[in-house]
Amino acid sequence: MQDQVDDEVAANDVRLVGRLTAEPVVVELPSGDTLVTFRVSVQRGAAPGSAVAGRAAGQRVDSVPCTAWTPRLRRSIVAWRPGDLVEVSGSVRCRFYQAGGATRSRVEVEASAARIMRRSTAA
Template sequence: MANDVRLVGRLTGEPALVELPSGDALVTFRISVPRAALPAGPGVGTTAGQRVDSIPCTAWGPRLRRSILTWRAGDLVEVSGAVRCRFFQAGGATRSRVEVEASAARIMRRSSAA
């Protein structure tokens, strides 16, 4: 069994540094990745016309956080890590979020937009 993810896509916005109530810090960011074409048929398909998925990602390690915070919206990036389901309290309710926890990340090409 394995929980290994590799994403290559565009950064959808500026990464954000988040400090948790515990004092821990993480960086959150989203990557837009193209969807592969699926065969047509009953029960198979995607939201009509959806060509990309926006994947939420986090980075916990100090060195990786510093590197990701230099990224700009539109950069083409590669992220490796694992899928995680994180639980947290918000508005008096327990909520969950599925995200990719990055263990490695790099810029493949900077965005031409400044």
Template sequence: MEQDGTELLNEVRLVGRVSAEPERREMPSGDELWTLRVVVPRPEVAGARRQVDALECVAWAARPRRSVGGWHEGDLVEVEGRLRRRFYTAAGARASRVEVEVLRGRVIRRARTGRAPRAVASAGTTSP
């Protein structure tokens, strides 16, 4: 999409560690999703403590759900997607959250073995 000759886009690429086991959730609508948090270190600043960003990610579509469902705490992963703001009702009040909608993802290195996965699927995802 363009506006005034400038390409408008919403693209996110993260490379980081899965901070806890991804969670499968079923929404009141019946939709299934997987949620996870990817921790990415910030660039080092001389004299400052090392900082990280813990970013909420959600996989709605079938292919990314299959990928994320095979990930584990500590896995080094690459996530591609877009930033989304989702609105919902919690305890009778309207609320929102910003999260990365996972469109593609892959394991770079498994936490438990320290090795890269053997098989890579054609869509840029790895099989668990």
């Protein structure tokens, strides 16, 4: 019964609204799979119960790594420009990979939907 209750309250849904920090990058993996990686800079809000979370160190934004795997989504995202205001929906993923003989990990948002909310005015 406990597993059923946990399944009903567990969620891995992310919605980011922020600025694209750099050009999206197309990556071909050794497996032959292709993905697009990009970063979204989002304003850091106060944590629940705290009026100044993250402010003491002066950090006002978080740069969140994101990936897109589906062909349609990849085609859309590669047309984005740095500074575009974007909305990304997806799930948090922890990926493990080999680099330099060691196993490493990376946390990112795997986008299931994404759109431009406003184009950057910078040329």
